[in-house]
Amino acid sequence: MIETDFVKAREVAKTAARTLRPLRTERTIRMLAKEMAAAWWDESLKGTTAPPPGTPENYDPAVRSEMFRRMWPDQQVYVTLCWPFFYKMARTQMIGMLDASSGVSEHMKARIWEAIQEDWNEKGN
Numbered sequence: 328m329i330e331t332d333f334v335k336a337r338e339v340a341k342t343a344a345r346t347l348r349p350l351r352t353e354r355t356i357r358m359l360a361k362e363m364a365a366a367w368w369d370e371s372l373k374g375t376t377a378p379p380p381g382t383p384e385n386y387d388p389a390v391r392s393e394m395f396r397r398m399w400p401d402q403q404v405y406v407t408l409c410w411p412f413f414y415k416m417a418r419t420q421m422i423g424m425l426d427a428s429s430g431v432s433e434h435m436k437a438r439i440w441e442a443i444q445e446d447w448n449e450k451g452n
Contacts, residue, residue, distance in 0.1 A: 333398045337408070344411040352414065353446040355439070360417040364410045368402045371395045418446060 352360075372392060399405040421439050424431045431439070 336398055341408045344408055351449040353442050353449070355442040356414065356417050356421060356446055357410070359421065360413040361406050361410045363413040363417055363420075364406045365402060367413070368399065368405045371399075418443065 372395065421443060423429065424439050425436055425443075
């Protein structure tokens with residue numbers, strides 16, 4: 328019964344990710360989103376992720392970590408299915424890298440700007 332619930336939950340996540348995914352994605356932003364998803368998976372297994380907003384006071388990160396581990400036992404599957412949830416955050420992070428105080432070289436800023444421009448010009452983004 329519980330395993331069936333996890334399979335259903337994964338299917339819901341997969342469907343939601345498809346609806347979030349822009350029609351076309353820029354490669355650099357997509358790769359950053361996948362790296363962010365992999366990092367989230369790592370942190371979720373450690374039980375060190377911050378509780379989501381509106382979480383009850385009796386929130387136990389260890390219980391959440393155990394549930395996450397059962398639902399997403401394989402990082403590759405999680406990243407493949409869930410990276411679209413991180414796409415907007417990745418784009419926002421890249422825009423932040425254009426700030427003068429970010430410490431990013433001018434050459435990299437130019438490449439980031441091109442990636443963001445390409446993403447903005449894509450239909451559906």
